[in-house]
Amino acid sequence: MEYFLELFFGGLTRGSIYALIALGYTMVYGIIQLINFAHGEIYMIGAFVALIVAGICTIYGMTGISVLILAGVIAVIYACAYGFTLEKIAYRPLRGAPRLSPLISAIGMSIFLQNYVLLVQTPDFLPFPSLIPDFAFMEPVAYIIGSPELVILVTTFVTMILLTLLIKKTRVGKAMRATQQDMNMARLVGVNVDRIISLTFIIGSALAAIGGVLVASYIGQVNFYIGFLAGVKAFTAAVLGGIGSIAGAVLGGLVLGWAESFAAGYISSDYEDVFTFGLLVLILILRPSGILGKTRKQKV
Amino acid sequence: MLRDFKQSLLISAWFVFLTFPLMAVRVNTTDQVVTWRLMNMVWVAIGSFVLSYAWRFMLERKKVRKKTAEEGADTRSKLQIKLEDMSFRYKAMGGLLIVALVYPLVVNTYQTNIMISALIYVVLGLGLNITVGLAGLLDLGFVAFFGVGAYTFALLNHHFDLGFWMTLPLGGVFGCLLGVILGFPILRLRGDYLAIVTLGFGMIFKVVMENWDSLSFGPSGIANIDKPGLFGMDMNLAQSTTYIYYIMIALVVFTILITNRLKNSRIGRAWIALREDEIACVAMGIDMARTKLSAYALGAFWAGMVGVLFASKTTFINPASFTFMESAIILSIVVLGGMGSILGVILGAFILILMPEYLRDLSEYRMLAFGAAMALMMIFRPQGLVSGLRQKYEYKGTKDQVNNG
């Protein structure tokens, strides 16, 4: 039972991170039907910027959770800037181009950003300073769930609540939903569609960066390649939940997190990634619309 | 003028901000040192300022091009016009073939080896060109088929001592079979989903090869694979390299001939139609499943076949040769060269594989440049360096005859 609970919370932690990243995929896909391949790289850049900020702080003698927050805020700002620029440069000129074009452009940007960080930083893994203290009140349950997990769960939970409020309650959120439903219609009723698309990238990037910072401080190391696998897995989560659906992304993330955690705990961790991809392939074949997604018939 | 200048200044400032933490600071958290590299910021400022002018110029040019094309003007480049002239094409091909044949005789073994690698990528590119370029099915796990071919030969050679020539077609057939097996369930998927699933397949292949020790010998790979034999003759390294080079030339010529025939056949037309418009394609009576499957399997065939040659050339393979980066390189060859264009793909392979070899100083920027090139190509020149030529058909009957008949 103890082992089960440990796996359960491990999966929950992992899954909530997948969910954070998956939200970026799902929101972008919902609006412009593009798999933003470079989304994982935004996550990686977020983690890297946080590492730089946290690294400087610790070298100058600061530490603790406030450093993590500072690093997180700066990472989010930069991730947003990268996401915004990415859309502007690599995707906007391709609106209305054949479907494969933006997709190939996205793959290109993913490779580009990975190698950019590799070249200007380092190919090695860099240790991320340990900034989350062991909370005293977590002592009794520490064998099941540690303080870092708690921080991750609380942060992702709060972030998702904020996102839901933004989408459900604000004018901007309404415009985003309208654009997702029917871009041309939204434009006709006066929504600035370009702005909404930019904003979607910015929000998605912010979420990815939060995920990146949390994972980096949890795992304790960062490297230019971490975004790729995280990206593919988060995309799997998005598809699993039903791409385009926000609740679906969260659900898909959690299901994937648990599935991986239990499979690694009870079966074998060698084939963990095979398992994820196997799952992805199975969903796409059996139920491409995912758990919560709706099937939309293409208009002819 | 002034507006452009202001805009470029703004862009330049933006990129300085954007690249600041990653380019100006380097933190070594192990040794607790921070390195400041503020000079980098100057380069970024100047570079982005200049590039923003280039970017605007290119966008402008694209717009003008599009307009002239809409007015029905001829937008083909000089090269394109020249290439459409059949007699020029034959002459050029003959010349190239002669150069290709004497090449290993005038250069050293090292150079020949590099050329063999480039030729391997030519065949890989031509294979992927069927799947992506002609049929429009974005395959991001193409390297798996290459790997299947390589492992087919390595294992058959290791366990049963099967020779190169026996296995060469087998590698193709196994690649093809895997293509059909994988292709079957994913035919219904839309383009972008297909991309991600094939990416998954490629990664699954690598992970399985790394972990299934009893089959693949795991990460340590398989060594001492036989080189191609020639009537049991003993060959030294130089001779055997030259021999492999000629095999490769033959394989490339074979690939070109066959893909060219396919491209201008009933099947090839169906592939292109599928790429252009799936719905119109099925509405015109084309069986989508069968067409997709054939494109997928035939692309895989070439990868499997050239995989055998790769294993035989290096005499050692392990899963590390079959990463996503390989798939990405092959894809950029097709994208850069021109989707659907055989000549373009050949050119693309030479540029992307030979350039980093000969410009050693730049080779660490290779993947950076490939990534940028893929995006830039899509934005400014989606047809690639050489756009796919379409066969022109002659019809001898005249209008009158038709009316009479």
Place this chain on the structure above:
Amino acid sequence: MADKKHKLLEVKGLTMDFGGLRAVDSVSLEVHEGEIAALIGPNGAGKTTFFNCVTGIYNPTKGDILLHPKGLETRRLNGLKPNKVTEMGLARTFQNIRLFQDMTVLENVMIGRHCRTKSGIFRSIIRDKGVREEEQQIVETCYQLLEKVGLGDSANEFAKNLPYGAQRRLEIARAMATDPFLLLLDEPAAGMNPQETADLDHLICRISEEEKIAILLIEHDMKLVMNISNPIYVMEYGKKIAEGSPQEIKDNPKVIEAYLGEETED
């Protein structure tokens, strides 16, 4: 003579739902041999959706689509893939032109021959005599079709470079290349000028008379419809509200209210 004509297409109670929206609501319709039938109605009435159901692009929620090829047994088209429907002899064009833009005009038409020819992968590689003859045959047939629609001179141009009206005619030629006995045309005159429309009028009549292909036509151009088609079916909000000869339709108060009235208002 009208009573003895062979019934080619028979649609009974066709219904198509998209989520909560009923785009087509139990519509029945028949097309007989030699007819040029028309399906009219205001925008969003469900005409295109009707076509998509008949040609297998959507699977209808309810209803029967029966094809009675002459001399062959009746086939139910529900649930068939579009390519199967085309193979049975029912071809179509699209309201939003869907040509293969990066192929030549001739190649576009050659795609139409795909389902009537058979050389496979291996024979295409070997290119034996049979394949070469088949290719020659395809080229000839397609050239002739192009000349019929007046595009013989543009055969080797890219489809995307054709003017709008020519693209519409190319779609017709491409559909005809599949050897249909029934042709469904979705707004073939949309975006054409009066001269082009008159030519099209002519072309459609010729196809009907010379090629013996029955035609079902969606059209907004009233003049064209009233000139050449009989019978006419009228749809509104997914339902069929009237059918009959041009005269009957002109006099039908429901139609005047739903459709013609709207026209004269603006």
